[in-house]
Amino acid sequence: MLRRIRLAAVIAASLALVGLTGVSPALAATTPGPDDVTWGVRTGDTAQSAGRQNYDITVDPGGRIDDAIIISNYNDSPLELDLYAADGFTNTSGELDAAPLAQTPKGVGVWVTFAASHVSVPAGQALSVPFSVAVPADVTPGDYGGAVLTVLTRTATTTGITVDRRLGIRMHVRVTGDLAPALSIEGLQVEYSGSLNPFAMGAATITYTLRNTGNVRLSAEQSIVLTGPFGLFNAPSPALASAPEVLPGESWQVTQQVEGVVPAFALFTTATITPRMAPELLTAGESPELADVRVQAVSPAVPWSLLVLVAVIAAIAVLAIWFGRRRRTASRAAEAARVQAAVDAALATEREGTRTPA
Secondary structure (H helix, E strand, O other), X not given: OOEEEOOHHHHHHHOHHHHHOOOOOOEEEEOOOOOOOEEEEEEOOOOOOOOOOOEEEEEOOOOEEEEEEEEEEOOOOOEXXXXXXXXXXXXXXXXXXXXXXXXXXXXXXXXXXXXXXXXXXXXXXXXEEEEEEEOOOOOOOEEEEEEEEEEEEEEOOOOOEEEXXXXXXXEXXXXXXXXXXXXXXXXXXXXXXXXXXXXXXXXXXXXXXXXXXXXXXXXXXXXXXXXXXXXXXXXXXXXXXXXXXXXOOOXXXXXXXXXXXXXXXXXXXXXXXXXXXXXXXXXXXXXXXXXXXXXXXXXXXXXXXXXXXXXXXXXXXHHXXXXXXXXXXXXXXXXXXXXXXXXXXXXXXXXXXXXXXX
16 A cells, blocks of 8 residues: 655745745746656736736635636656645745645635646646636635645655645735724733843843734734833843734734843833735835734843842841840940959958958
């Protein structure tokens, strides 16, 4: 029995993701090994546009758009490929990725229909494969991500392992209607870590989740400000990279460390994001101002090393005072005993003198 191993993740790390990020209008993939197979994909020159790097489609609810993908076979033998469409998601690198074939699509992966789900591309030639994007009438307006992909299945004769190679082009679909771009900051947390040096500054680790709560894909500029009580002891503001484009309903995790934080017992943190729309979504001369989103948090920043040093110094001072008082008390008691002894001796001498006859 043949063993079947899905290597989508490995492929995504090499060439397939290059296709999904639309780095080049014409993309190529090569299967490793002695029987190298190379093919490329690009968007079709249709009524939508020519020379596109990816698919950016605007369609009304219940509408349909016809398009095509062009597959080029760079080999000297025919190439057998499967085609499918998949929903998109933002991966951990901040890029649009395509869901694996085994995952049931709910959006773009359902709306796209190919003229043929399997094609044979003649050697050294290119083949245009039409497809349509049909959006249901009850779909919520907004942005949706996905990809159209070609899949090459090869079985190694020595191991019997079947490998699927994917190469595709990303697709953004905007369903017309009321648009509501919105981002939120959730779960802002700040953790202070001090130094063993009681006079040194510490560091703060800030984490939060940037969530797209609207229906428009958005990126964001970010900033973080840390201060002590009453706005004093400002920490150096870090230079944060812009958050990647996040699809509606998805989120992006942010973690940032800030050095040079003064442990002033309370640390006030303000995280601010400025939403940005993709340039291709803007009409000529349009530059919408989206309101900043600002969230604040207060966390402890206790200078434990300094407090321990102060406690030790205080303990030494208390002990020194206690021992000093004890010595003074003992000294006064000894002096009083000496004086009393002298008085007693003098009285005794006086009594002896009184008894002696004249």
